[in-house]
Amino acid sequence: MLKENTWTLAEEKKISDEWHKKEPYRLDRKEKIYSIDTPPPYVNAPIHMGHAVVYIYMDFFARYKRMKGFSVLFPLGLDRNGLPIELAAEKKFGIRAEQVGREKFLEMCKKILEEASNESVKTFARLGISFSSYKFGEKIGQAYETDSESYRRLSQETFIDLWEKGLVYEASKVVNYCPGCRTTIADAEVAYEERETEIYHIKFKVEQDKDIIIATTRPELLAACATILFNPEDKRYKKLAGKHAITPLYEKEVRIKAHPIAKSDFGSGILMMCSFGDLTDIRFFRDEGLKAHILIGIDGKMNKNAGFLEGMYVKQARKEIVAKLKEKGLLVKTENLQQRAPICERSKDPIEFIALEEYYLKQLEFKEKMLQVAHKIKFYDESSRQILIDWINGLSEDWPLSRRRYYATPIPIWKCKKCGEKIIGKKGKYWQPWREAPEKKCKCGGELEGETRVFDTWFDSSISPHYILGYGRDAGFFKKSFPCTLRPQGKEIVRTWLYYTLLRIWQLEKKSAFEDIWIHYHILDAQGRKMAKSVGNVIDPQKIIEKFGSEALRFWAAIEGNIIKQDLRCSEERIAAESKTLNKLWNISKFVSSFKAGGRAKLCEADKLMIAHMDSLIKFADKEYSGYNFFEPAVKVRHFLWEIFASHYLELVKGRAYNGEGKFSKEEQAGAIFTLNYCLEKMLLLLAPIVPAITEKIFSDIYDKNVHEQEFPKVGKSEKAGSAGRGAKAKIESLLAVNSFVWKTKREKQLSLKAPLKEIVLPKEHENLHGLVEDLKAAHSAEKISFSSAKEIQIRF
RNA sequence: GGGCCCGUGGUCUAGCGGUUAUGACGCCACCUUCACAUGGUGGAGAUCAGAGGUUCGAUUCCUCUCGGGCCCACCA
Numbered sequence: 001m002l003k004e005n006t007w008t009l010a011e012e013k014k015i016s017d018e019w020h021k022k023e024p025y026r027l028d029r030k031e032k033i034y035s036i037d038t039p040p041p042y043v044n045a046p047i048h049m050g051h052a053v054v055y056i057y058m059d060f061f062a063r064y065k066r067m068k069g070f071s072v073l074f075p076l077g078l079d080r081n082g083l084p085i086e087l088a089a090e091k092k093f094g095i096r097a098e099q100v101g102r103e104k105f106l107e108m109c110k111k112i113l114e115e116a117s118n119e120s121v122k123t124f125a126r127l128g129i130s131f132s133s134y135k136f137g138e139k140i141g142q143a144y145e146t147d148s149e150s151y152r153r154l155s156q157e158t159f160i161d162l163w164e165k166g167l168v169y170e171a172s173k174v175v176n177y178c179p180g181c182r183t184t185i186a187d188a189e190v191a192y193e194e195r196e197t198e199i200y201h202i203k204f205k206v207e208q209d210k211d212i213i214i215a216t217t218r219p220e221l222l223a224a225c226a227t228i229l230f231n232p233e234d235k236r237y238k239k240l241a242g243k244h245a246i247t248p249l250y251e252k253e254v255r256i257k258a259h260p261i262a263k264s265d266f267g268s269g270i271l272m273m274c275s276f277g278d279l280t281d282i283r284f285f286r287d288e289g290l291k292a293h294i295l296i297g298i299d300g301k302m303n304k305n306a307g308f309l310e311g312m313y314v315k316q317a318r319k320e321i322v323a324k325l326k327e328k329g330l331l332v333k334t335e336n337l338q339q340r341a342p343i344c345e346r347s348k349d350p351i352e353f354i355a356l357e358e359y360y361l362k363q364l365e366f367k368e369k370m371l372q373v374a375h376k377i378k379f380y381d382e383s384s385r386q387i388l389i390d391w392i393n394g395l396s397e398d399w400p401l402s403r404r405r406y407y408a409t410p411i412p413i414w415k416c417k418k419c420g421e422k423i424i425g426k427k428g429k430y431w432q433p434w435r436e437a438p439e440k441k442c443k444c445g446g447e448l449e450g451e452t453r454v455f456d457t458w459f460d461s462s463i464s465p466h467y468i469l470g471y472g473r474d475a476g477f478f479k480k481s482f483p484c485t486l487r488p489q490g491k492e493i494v495r496t497w498l499y500y501t502l503l504r505i506w507q508l509e510k511k512s513a514f515e516d517i518w519i520h521y522h523i524l525d526a527q528g529r530k531m532a533k534s535v536g537n538v539i540d541p542q543k544i545i546e547k548f549g550s551e552a553l554r555f556w557a558a559i560e561g562n563i564i565k566q567d568l569r570c571s572e573e574r575i576a577a578e579s580k581t582l583n584k585l586w587n588i589s590k591f592v593s594s595f596k597a598g599g600r601a602k603l604c605e606a607d608k609l610m611i612a613h614m615d616s617l618i619k620f621a622d623k624e625y626s627g628y629n630f631f632e633p634a635v636k637v638r639h640f641l642w643e644i645f646a647s648h649y650l651e652l653v654k655g656r657a658y659n660g661e662g663k664f665s666k667e668e669q670a671g672a673i674f675t676l677n678y679c680l681e682k683m684l685l686l687l688a689p690i691v692p693a694i695t696e697k698i699f700s701d702i703y704d705k706n707v708h709e710q711e712f713p714k715v716g717k718s719e720k721a722g723s724a725g726r727g728a729k730a731k732i733e734s735l736l737a738v739n740s741f742v743w744k745t746k747r748e749k750q751l752s753l754k755a756p757l758k759e760i761v762l763p764k765e766h767e768n769l770h771g772l773v774e775d776l777k778a779a780h781s782a783e784k785i786s787f788s789s790a791k792e793i794q795i796r797f
Numbered sequence: 798g799g800g801c802c803c804g805u806g807g808u809c810u811a812g813c814g815g816u817u818a819u820g821a822c823g824c825c826a827c828c829u830u831c832a833c834a835u836g837g838u839g840g841a842g843a844u845c846a847g848a849g850g851u852u853c854g855a856u857u858c859c860u861c862u863c864g865g866g867c868c869c870a871c872c873a
Binding site for chain 1: 799800801802803808809810811819820821822823827828830831832833835836837838839865866867868869870871872873
């Protein structure tokens with residue numbers, strides 16, 4: 001019996017606090033393990049609405065799987081690695097990392113992290129997310145941080161494995177270089193931005209021929225011009241094939257060639273190929289076997305190859321050379337151009353292409369394997385698979401792993417100063433080669449120099465399933481639980497987090513890292529815009545929770561739309577509406593629990609009908625939940641709750657359940673009460689993963705059990721439903737139609753809904769309500785209900 | 798340039814060969830009906846983006862166009 005009149009936010013908070021404190025969802029390590037590789041949110045900002053909703057979904061999965069008898073590994077992780085922390089430290093202390101020295105800078109980063117609030121964790125707890133634990137530690141299921149020693153040690157250990165398999169090499173190649181971050185970045189970290197730039201038309205001399213005009217956006221790279229290209233179809237330039245042009249200012253002879261890469265209708269239709277203006281150029285040089293002249297150094301300044309531009313930053317150099325060309329009359333014209341320029345995904349700086357020595361992880365030779373994995377794994381939604389396939393197909397270079405940064409996992413390598421031999425650290429320890437010596441010595445006895453570079457943070461992130469499954473920490477559990485069951489993540493990080501993880505786990509285990517991949521879209525603001533700090537439209541889930549509660553937010557998240565197929569708009573109005581649903585559920589429960597259950601029950605047809613309907617709902621929900629679809633079942637259960645159960649069935653059997661006038665037998669009364677409870681109990685079970693707090697409260701008050709420890713309902717035995725099962729849907733439709741008609745008629749006659757009726761005559765189409773006659777009589781205070789061949793329902797007063 | 802997703806009442810959504818085209822929010826009218834006014838009942842509101850095609854029949858399948866979003870790519 002429910003005592004309280006309403007469901008309150010205070011009660012909701014009490015329950016989530018309890019979960020937070022008591023760890024009721026601790027991993028119990030039974031036979032069937034279900035593991036979720038949660039995406040650790042970044043700690044430097046509190047989580048926003050998008051995180052909240054995605055974690056709510058993951059919580060649906062976790063809670064459902066527990067009800068299905070799985071031991072669910074659902075870890076809380078926090079991402080604390082990488083550049084954003086460093087940038088925050090540089091900003092706060094007004095320094096540059098390389099000025100203060102490594103040791104000191106790392107301390108500054110730690111300071112920033114100490115100040116990072118644990119608001120995110122609080123929000124998760126308040127949302128009722130059933131993490132295996134909220135306590136931080138190394139044990140399986142405990143909360144973890146990506147900069148912890150044990151996480152970084154694992155990163156290094158897996159690197160050592162890959163090194164020993166011969167999959168890592170060091171090489172000097174042209175890389176994507178971010179001048180802002182002062183490090184190499186991988187293709188996966190390159191983004192693009194539409195920008196306005198200027199394109200300069202420059203005069204080149206040609207041997208024994210008239211000058212040609214070449215258009216370029218990168219005049220400062222003139223010294224690196226290696227060849228000049230025109231389209232083979234282009235009649236204007238055909239005669240120049242094989243001749244040589246002289247670069248202006250630098251007076252270098254370069255060959256003129258026909259090549260399909262040149263588009264006749266762009267610029268002047270003839271272009272200079274320099275090392276390196278963009279990714280195209282890099283591939284061209286590689287394909288043609290041309291020797292590159294690198295003009296830009298690691299400091300972002302022009303080097304001595306650039307001649308008179310030496311020492312200038314790129315921007316400045318461009319200005320300088322344009323002025324010089326103009327002065328000499330070599331600049332024909334300048335135009336504006338919309339250009340898609342490669343930028344660094346994190347710092348948004350334009351990428352430069354320079355030659356650097358870096359460590360690479362082989363990935364090109366795994367393309368076929370990766371495609372096979374991509375085809376084999378189950379994707380929810382299926383259409384997201386293509387994103388991964390496209391990315392794999394487009395790979396053209398191995399993965400540069402090393403970064404010239406600080407707050408990240410160090411590369412556990414030492415180099416012998418004498419013989420150049422590379423010594424790799426031993427497993428079982430977290431190594432910091434820049435400050436300590438390895439256990440081994442070089443064979444030649446030479447002095448060892450510790451590596452100062454660190455790993456790409458994706459190298460850390462891509463080991464998350466191994467970390468959570470206890471690889472290297474708990475061999476027994478790892479063996480039992482690998483591969484990880486589910487990877488839930490956003491579609492924008494398919495090319496990074498998902499791809500890199502699949503690659504690395506394949507290289508280590510020769511198996512797919514996951515069974516299922518759940519790819520979600522995003523939460524937009526009420527106007528359908530992306531949430532962004534700069535727009536100021538970021539919705540704080542804490543504010544929503546304060547106003548409407550986490551249960552309303554959770555219910556809304558389930559029914560707003562299908563997040564694996566489209567973006568969801570966040571609407572306070574609709575979230576508010578779901579707190580009404582919670583209230584409705586509360587009141588229904590209060591009503592049902594006001595009847596004393598028990599005694600021999602005889603099920604009337606209306607009861608069988610409801611049970612049959614409830615069972616079909618259970619079947620549907622079970623099937624859909626197991627495919628990560630909570631949207632449609634939630635909508636259906638919600639509809640059942642409001643319409644079929646509350647408005648119609650409840651009104652129909654109220655009379656029988658009260659049985660004040662003794663019109664029904666005790667058994668029939670008990671039948672109504674049994675069915676009310678049957679439906680309520682099953683509804684609570686179906687809703688438990690979605691709205692865990694209110695269902696827990698109601699379930700324990702009425703049934704004296706913890707709803708989250710129950711098995712997911714199985715479809716009731718068919719004899720209960722009996723013949724009502726057949727045509728149940730049509731019967732329910734008839735019932736709804738008849739009730740509506742009677743209510744409408746009474747209202748039109750300005751009668752109370754309880755006003756007595758002499759007779760209701762039902763037409764042929766509602767003949768299927770035969771078995772419900774007694775309940776209908778009671779519900780509408782009708783003396784008699786009969787059937788005729790008429791088309792319409794008739795009512796006699 | 799290529800690929801993927803999406804265009805259904807004011808807003809958001811279901812349907813995916815035959816429905817009087819779901820449902821929610823909002824709107825209007827009436828109602829203290831004993832679980833609930835965070836309620837009840839009723840109502841207005843949709844040429845299912847546009848044009849072709851396949852079909853006896855298309856919101857549902859195909860093609861194209863327009864509009865929105867995302868991803869990839871070698872336009873200097």
